[in-house]
Amino acid sequence: MNTFSFKTPIGLKDYILKDMEKKNKIEQALKELFLSNGYNLIETPTLEYIDVFTYDAQDSSLYKLINKEGEVLALRNDMTKSIARVVLTETKDMIFPQRFCYISNIFRYKKAYLAMQHEFTQAGIELIGTNDIYADYEVVSLAVKSLNAILDNFNLYISSSDFFNNYLDDLNINNNVKVEILQAIKNKNISSVKKILDNNLSDNKNYYEVLSLVIEAIGKKDLLNKIKSNVKSEKTMSSLLRLEKLYELLEKNGLEKNISFDFSILSFGDYYTGITIQGYTKGIGTPILEGGRYDNLIEGFGIKKSACGFAINVNDLINKTKLTYERNVKLLYSNDKEKAINELNENSFVSLEKSLEDAFAYGVANSIKEIIDIDTNEEYELISGKYVKKCRGEL
DSSP states (O other): GGGGGGGGGGGGOOOOOHHHHHHHEEEEEEEHHHTTTEEEEEEOOEEEETTTHSSSOTTTOOEEETTTSSOEEEOOOOOHHHHHHHHHHHHGGOOOOOEEEEEEEEOOOGGGOOOOOOOOEHHHHHHHHOOHHHHHHHHHHHHHHHHHHHHSSSSSEEEEHHHHHHHHHHHTHHHHHHHHHHHHTTTTOOHHHHHHHHHSSSSSSHHHHHHHHHOOOOOOOHHHHHHTOOOOOOHHHHHHHHHHHHHHHHHHHHHTEEEETTTOOOSOOOOOEEEEEEEEEEEOSSSHHHHHHHHHSSGGTSOOOOOEEEEEEGGTTTTOOOOOOOOOEEEEEEEEEOOOOHTTOOOEOOOOOOOOHHHHHHHTTTTTTEEETTTTTEEEEEEOOOEEEEEGGGO
């Protein structure tokens, strides 16, 4: 028999033992944080009608299938759109604003050479029913608190789709040229931007200066002030003033340390209409957190509701989290298994190994904090990957 069929498909992975323990720790920490901030858990089907994800455009990242009734379905590739569908179908009984949180698996088909996961777990929130600046603050502040809860080091970058749209409108160029500029910004290619401007605008020095800042600079309020000094239209200035107010709120509450403005960031969803945020941590080149404001997405489902949210890619953080994964249970060892069984309590289980050395090996592999040798009445504690006998004063 060909053993190839027993391997996991490209982009899919098993999670066991320590990796699964750490993954679960991250999920539990984030879930508790979301719930303590007033968010309500939501679960949507893994399979949805394909229209949920393609009502606005085709999506090449979808896993598609046809059921026995001939209906075209897709594996969920975007929790935001699934929740938007819930808002449409359940609106009658909802009071807005509505706060949802989730821990859900996402499926996105990527090209094999990218070596990216096709299935991964996202932990996220959606605040639906208000476009208030204080809603933006709530979402961004919770993004900061979430990354603080699970990581020692991270950076959160803020941008604004609203600023981009308004500023490119100021250039009085057609949509095709706007798309070219956005692609150049995404690639951080300042020479391409200059070429596009030269080909489409005779007097473009001021615009080039602003777009150079957008592509090349990352900063705090100083960057925002530089861009503001080169902006003339009221609508574009309004977008920047909203970002300034958001930063001031974060600063006032001591949450600005890990936050910078980076106007070149573009996210997976192209439906963002206001702030956009991306989180990064050392050693991972792709965003570990993405989100923002999407005031038009739910309207595409037939009901007008502003919304803002973010999602964290849990799998990427398994080897980065500061959360410990020692299991707070005791392993009871004895040559006489019935004797060990008689000593059981709710935080212990019996070693099935035939020697204490084998029990130690099992304990290390499974991150068991303590082992008790029932035969000698000795206790051992797991320290730096080895079991050390507790001194009598600790027993």
